[in-house]
Amino acid sequence: MSPRCWRGSGSPSPTRCSSGSATCGGCGGARPGCWPSSRCTRPSPSTSSAPSRRACGHWPTRGRRPRAEPGGILVVAAGGRSLPAVEAELTLLRQRYGDRVVTGDAARIGDFPQVHVAGHAIADLTNPSRGGIARYDRAPFTVGELSRVRRPGGRLAFLSACETARTSPELADETVHIASVLHVAGFQHVVATLWTVPDRVALRAAKLFYADDGDVPGAVHRMVLALRARYPDDPLAWAAYVHIGP
Template sequence: LWWCPTGLLTLLPLHAAGYPDPADTPAGRTVLDRVVSSYTPTLRALARARKADAPATADRRLLAVSLPEPPPGGVALSPLPGARAEAAFFERAMPGSHTLRVGDAATHATVTADLRTHAYAHFACHGSQDVNDPSTGALYLWDKPLTVLDVAELDLAHAELAYLSACHTAVGGATLPDEAIHLAAALQLAGYRHVIATLWTVGDRTAVDVATSVYTSLVDGAGLDLADTAHVLHRTVRALRDADPRDPTRWAPYIHSGA
């Protein structure tokens, strides 16, 4: 089921809506129990994502951007030890099939160039969004943020998956013209057929757990099998929900957008 919300609905986890059931009744009264959800900023973006060709074998490499330590200067940010764990996962799971940019190697110019030559991109870093000025939504790289406006300038013909293991990457603006302006939408419009992003803050440990679960199911030899990406995220989120149903802040922020 593809959601294409408008207005204030864009701020809500529609995929997690429903009535919590008492412990002694069968589950099944939530969207999460009934359908596999995905989102799209526009119907045109969805149609484009579903028609896009898969990349050639030579292009099936993953770019992993990891900033376990906060960038120098600017906004005060906390360390993200989980970002290092996510990078280590790719070293084990995709040896020789990924490019790793950690810490000061993850500069704006380098990452922007890398996005043009990799089918898959994973960001483990801090993210931010200002609902009053959503075009400033950003991923914090080492020297300067990668913003929504930066992504909007990209045209990535063979892009397949962008996974944003960062906070607030699928939150748009508070006013109608800005509702679809966020990093996830910008990446989908730039060419990515699948985007995994977040609606609000996610815990560092949870980010590692979700990323590890998702990629363990997606890794296929030297690349990724993305045929069931939305289903894979759905199963991961539902498992988190089943383990701790009373804390939706942990499992509800994750969404899939795209094909």
């Protein structure tokens, strides 16, 4: 399966994610160079992050997952034949939320309190504002355009695409990427990826996340643990997911 990313050339990458193999002696990944695996006896606790102090200003206390937010749930799906699991994710959301699911363009993200993006994403490590969410019939909806979105009271943005929280080492202190701008826009919880994720893994992650009725950070943590159990010798398949929010 193709990973859910586009390279800087602007065309979908045909390459698959590389896989790593590592074992852990029970340190939970605390020792340098040690990847946590299913053999770890003490999984690390879930952690949350924020792109800036300002972003923390709209963090209420942790709450449960929104089930039926007024205004519906926007699903931005752009996969095509290169990402067949995207259609399965759309079906998954419709089964969970029924007629509240609305499919639409990324430009409508600011109109909904809950968003699920499934498909290709672009991370531009030289100029982060040029990265963005791929679209079927037009240019990507860029980070620069997303930065103008305002959604006060937004609850959840699940970004089932590659590299949605990736930045370059040279710009690490700026934290400019798809996930951070959506969080600053007002989405309390953002689930994103640090690198490329294979199509089949992205679908499995979405199934695990939406089947969990607990709080969002806990659901992300349990999702990652389940993925780690499924792919114990391939940390690149499960360690990409991060949560931004309280």
